[in-house]
Amino acid sequence: MAASLPNGLTERLACKVLNLCRNTVRSVRQRLSFTGPQEPPLRCRKDARQPKALDAKEQQQVLDVLNSESHCNQPPIQVYHNLLQQGRYLCSVSTMHRLLRKQNLQGERRAQRAPQSNPIPRLLATEPNQVWTWDIAKLPTRKRGEYLSLYVVMDLFSRYIVAWMLSRKENSALSSQLMDEAAHRYDIVPGHLTLHQDRGAPMTAHCYLDLLSELAITASHSRPRVSNDNPMSEAQFKTLKYQPDYPRRFDHYDHAMRWCNDYVEWYNHMHHHSSLEGFTAYSGPS
Structure with missing residues (x-):
């Protein structure tokens, strides 16, 4: 040219x-x-072998080391550095990966937990106090980084808020106290109530689950890492935070307590639920 x-x-x-x-x-x-x-010259041939490439014997030696008892559970980068500490150099890390990939041995080399299958929670309530659902919402205050925890327990059949609590902290002891008081207040028959919640720390603590076992209340949990398995409680909190008079930040604990008390009264007796064909929450449990 x-x-x-x-x-x-x-x-x-x-x-x-x-x-x-x-x-x-x-x-x-x-x-x-x-x-x-x-x-043609060597560099122009696609089938030419790289001058520094490992031969078949050297490749097998690398594979034997990677699959040995002392290295079979380690990734190539760990094997590479372990060999260097012993004064041995077989090949680069990328070559180790390439040889493993060629043998269909690439991937996680450590023992893995078998895939878990968690059934979708399906709850049916045909009467009040048969299924309760609850969650905790964070209410911000005017002090930066300070939040209040609002615990709300709702009856699935009637959408009635059967118990609630406002606290400066969130822990399993308060959850246990709330559930214990609510169960005795409504005279829950042992073995009759199912309590649904997500997998937060207060909902999975041993002391909390032990209390439910003592009260003969069946515990139901959302699937791991699934955010929409507790839709009724989430919808209730959206109703709360989209109220016209909802303050974006509360002045202090007493301010939040007064507002939440008025909200629960309105939600239980005046709010018309679309899921109840426009009726208000059933007031029987109160």
């Missing part, structure tokens, strides 16, 4: 005008120059 260029026209300018890659032009020119019986 260089011999056919007019005087004053460089290869760079010609490639720019024709929108060609100079490296491609050079590669094609070099490949076309070998038209006789002469074999």
Whole structure:
């Protein structure tokens, strides 16, 4: 190509005008120059073996080390550095990965837990005090970084808030206290109530679950890492935070306590629920 260029026209300018890659032009020119019986150079042959590539024996040696009892549970990067500490160098980390991939051994080499299948919680309530659902919401205060915890327990059948608590902290002791008081207040028959919640720390603590066992209350939990398995409580908290008079931040604990008390009274006796065909919450449990 260089011999056919007019005087004053460089290869760079010609490639720019024709929108060609100079490296491609050079590669094609070099490949076309070998038209006789002469074999092209090593770097032009796609099937050429890299001069520093491991032979079959060396590859097998690397695989034997990777699959040995002392290294079979370690990733290649760990094996590589362990061998260096012993004064041994077999190959690079990328070569180890390449050899493992070629043998279909690439991936997590440590023992893994078998995949878990968690059933979708399906709860049906045909009467009040048969299924309760509860959750905890954070209410911000005007003090930066300070939040109040609102515990709300709701009856699934009637959407009635059967118990609630406002606290400056969130823990399993308060959850246990709330559930114990609510169960005795409504004279829950042992074995009759199912309590649904997510997998927060207060809902999965041993002391809390032990209390439910003592009260013969069946515990139901959302699936791990699934945020929509407790929709009724989430919908109730959305109703709370979208009230026209909801303050974005509360002045102090007493302010939040007064507002939550008025909200629960309104929610239980005046709020019309779309899931109840426009009726208000059933007031029987109160």
